Amino acid sequence: MRSALLRRAFLLLPVVFLVLFLLLPLAFMVVVSFWKRALLKMEPAFDLTNYVDFLAGPRLPVLGRSFLVAIEATAIGLLIAYPIAYYLARRAKPNTTRIVLVLLTVPFLINYIIRAFAWTWLLGRTGLVNATLMDLGLADGPIDWLLYSNFSVLVGMVSSYMPFMVFPLWMSIAGIDRRLPEASWMLGAPPWTTFRKVILPLSMPGVFAAIIFSFVGCFGESAVPIILGGVGYQLIGNEITSTMDTLNYPLAAAMSSVVTASMLALLLVWYFAFDLRSFLGKILAWRIA
Amino acid sequence: MGGPAGGSRRLSTAAWCLIGAVLALLYLPLVPPMLFSVEPATVGGGPTLDWYAKMWESPLLAGAVISSLEAALIVAAMTPVLALGAAMAVRELKVPRLILVLVLLPLFVPSVSLGLAGAFFFRQLGIPPSLLTIVIVQMLWALPFAALIVLTAMSTFDPVLLEAAHMSGAGRWRAFRDVELPLIWPGVSGAATFSFILSFNETVRTSLVQGPLNTVQTYIWSTYKQIGLSPALYALMTLLILLTLLLAGAMLVLGRKSGAARSR
Numbered sequence: 001m002r003s004a005l006l007r008r009a010f011l012l013l014p015v016v017f018l019v020l021f022l023l024l025p026l027a028f029m030v031v032v033s034f035w036k037r038a039l040l041k042m043e044p045a046f047d048l049t050n051y052v053d054f055l056a057g058p059r060l061p062v063l064g065r066s067f068l069v070a071i072e073a074t075a076i077g078l079l080i081a082y083p084i085a086y087y088l089a090r091r092a093k094p095n096t097t098r099i100v101l102v103l104l105t106v107p108f109l110i111n112y113i114i115r116a117f118a119w120t121w122l123l124g125r126t127g128l129v130n131a132t133l134m135d136l137g138l139a140d141g142p143i144d145w146l147l148y149s150n151f152s153v154l155v156g157m158v159s160s161y162m163p164f165m166v167f168p169l170w171m172s173i174a175g176i177d178r179r180l181p182e183a184s185w186m187l188g189a190p191p192w193t194t195f196r197k198v199i200l201p202l203s204m205p206g207v208f209a210a211i212i213f214s215f216v217g218c219f220g221e222s223a224v225p226i227i228l229g230g231v232g233y234q235l236i237g238n239e240i241t242s243t244m245d246t247l248n249y250p251l252a253a254a255m256s257s258v259v260t261a262s263m264l265a266l267l268l269v270w271y272f273a274f275d276l277r278s279f280l281g282k283i284l285a286w287r288i289a
Numbered sequence: 290m291g292g293p294a295g296g297s298r299r300l301s302t303a304a305w306c307l308i309g310a311v312l313a314l315l316y317l318p319l320v321p322p323m324l325f326s327v328e329p330a331t332v333g334g335g336p337t338l339d340w341y342a343k344m345w346e347s348p349l350l351a352g353a354v355i356s357s358l359e360a361a362l363i364v365a366a367m368t369p370v371l372a373l374g375a376a377m378a379v380r381e382l383k384v385p386r387l388i389l390v391l392v393l394l395p396l397f398v399p400s401v402s403l404g405l406a407g408a409f410f411f412r413q414l415g416i417p418p419s420l421l422t423i424v425i426v427q428m429l430w431a432l433p434f435a436a437l438i439v440l441t442a443m444s445t446f447d448p449v450l451l452e453a454a455h456m457s458g459a460g461r462w463r464a465f466r467d468v469e470l471p472l473i474w475p476g477v478s479g480a481a482t483f484s485f486i487l488s489f490n491e492t493v494r495t496s497l498v499q500g501p502l503n504t505v506q507t508y509i510w511s512t513y514k515q516i517g518l519s520p521a522l523y524a525l526m527t528l529l530i531l532l533t534l535l536l537a538g539a540m541l542v543l544g545r546k547s548g549a550a551r552s553r
Contacts, residue, residue: 003462011382014375014432018391021425025410026398032409080311087304091297100308106537107315109483111490111506114526117518118318121325128317159315212397220399222493223510240401244497253409256402267397271390 026260033254042249050254059239059255066236070218073154077162077214078207085169085206086199101170104163112160116227119156123147123228148230156224161217165210172206173199205274212270216263319530326524341528344521347512353503357489359420360504364427365485369477371428372435376443392436395429403429404497411498418500426498427488434487435480442476475544482540486533505529 036045054060084104088097107115122128125142133139145151176199184194222237229235234242236259243252327336344350375392379385395403407426408418416422446469454464470477492506499507505525512522 003460007461010374011378012374014371014392014436015378015388017371018394018429018432021407021410022395022398022403022429025406026402028410028413029402029406080307083304084308084311087301087308091301091304100312102541103312104315106534107319109486109490109537110319110530110533111492113492113506113510114322114530115318117513117526118321121321122317128321159318162311163315216397216399220401222401226514237399237401240405241497244405249409252405256399256405259399260402260406263397263399267390267394271386 029253029260030257032250033257035250035253037248037250047250050251051258053251054254054258059236062234062239063236063255063258065234066219069150069153069157069235070215070221072150073157073161073218074211074214076154076158077165078210080158081162081165081169081210082207085166085173088166089170089173090199097170101166104166107159108163112156113223113227115159116156116224119152119159119228120147123152123155148228148233152228153225153233153235156228157218157221160221160224161214165214168206168209168213169203170206172203172209176202205270208270208274212263212266215266219263220259322523322526322530325518325520326527328520328523330520340520340524344524347508347521349503349508350505350525353505353508356420356423356502357504357506360423360427360495361485361488363420363424364431364488365481367424368428368431368435368484369439369480371432372439372480373477375432375436376439379440380443393433396433400430400493401497404494407494408497418498418502420502422498422500423495423502423504426494427491428484430491430494431484431487435484438480438483439473439476442473442479446472479540479544482536482543486536486540490529490533 032042033050034046034048035042036047036049054063084100088100092100123146124130125144125147127147129146130139130142133143134141180202181194181198184198185191189197220237221235222241225233225235225238236255240252240255240259243255326340327338328340329335330337330339375388378388379392382388398406404426407422407429411418411422450468450472451464454468455461459467490506491504492510495504496507496510503511506529509522509525512519
């Protein structure tokens, strides 16, 4: 009896941990977003000023730009990650797949901030990319828009989040019943049609998971715009941290709440639109029937 | 598979070009910090390893290294326990989908928001920023990955073995400890290493709840923001890159060994 209780407690421990340290803090952040700023502190209130400040002030274009940059980085990441995942799931040998997936994971583990520092040199006026382009005669002088631009921010974001997009894509494509594309082939469909009408629709849970993962990371990104965007390049992520630096906590909470709420809305769509089995099928087939 | 062999081969070549290019672009940024860390101290001087000694002149660094190691070790010890509980909850409780989404939730909360929410919450509860707050936000970040690793290990475990243990008279705890745990151990230890690495490489979430403490990563971040990059900072980054590569390598070798032992 006591051991059954202990077991129950062990299973519920992570749930308690997440409710206590994730859900409650997020809910409290929303509460704070209605509070008022009082000098160096904040005081409880029910005040919409922060949202008005945020959505009517000069910060709205920042939100718009973050949205655009996140969509661009996610789209580029998907265009790169999907073919890789497709090839690994359907053509490559299992051992090759394993090695490539590991090689993709390792740079993901190294702090992307350190990698972003490296890009500032690689893309700079005297950096490797410009030097190579000039050596090859592809450019007459150093190209300036490589660094401190939308381009360099996209490079930083894609290289931070794309590697991990491969995983959900690979899981969902590998989980497709092999008989389905074979049936399509036997019925005379050319490979492209089979891909479009069979593989692509069946891999949508993975596509959507990859999109959310990258979009969340890019949309809230606060370090990459500072390092690779240059002075004055604002995205909502570093706008939030600089608002924190000016000690306007309730406004930072309001911006952060808007960002988090939009991400959780995406997650809800994913949760209700797709069967988790088809995405994590291999891992969960034995449990979620 | 469909399509003439020539088309398939061309597809294969194209895929390998893409994979090669992507890997090159992912590994390329690991090189410049190493180059800049041996930059000559004087004009005309040769490459030098001096910066690896000089970086310790900063009074904050030694403390940051210790805090980083402490945090990473605690995160590596605690997260797999939560991950194991979560994986078993997914298997045994009645609402597996809900638990799974809850466990994966930290992946879907932007890093700034996760740190900020933690900062407000701890402040309200009167918990001062400390190693504890750093560990909590880092565990939140590591838990989804750890849980997925443990779940993957569990999926290769045949539940029939548990039934066999029950029939031989073992209680649930005994069956778990003596039969299941040894078989899924590679997953649990993999989750621990992964958590250690994630903790050791985390900046944004940590920096919002660090208080007076520094980890190595927040030290790099704040030095960059206040002073800028320097050869000494690149030397530190190089050490962190090498350490992470080493740990990732160890994780793979260990995972491979136990995998081979099991399939034998």
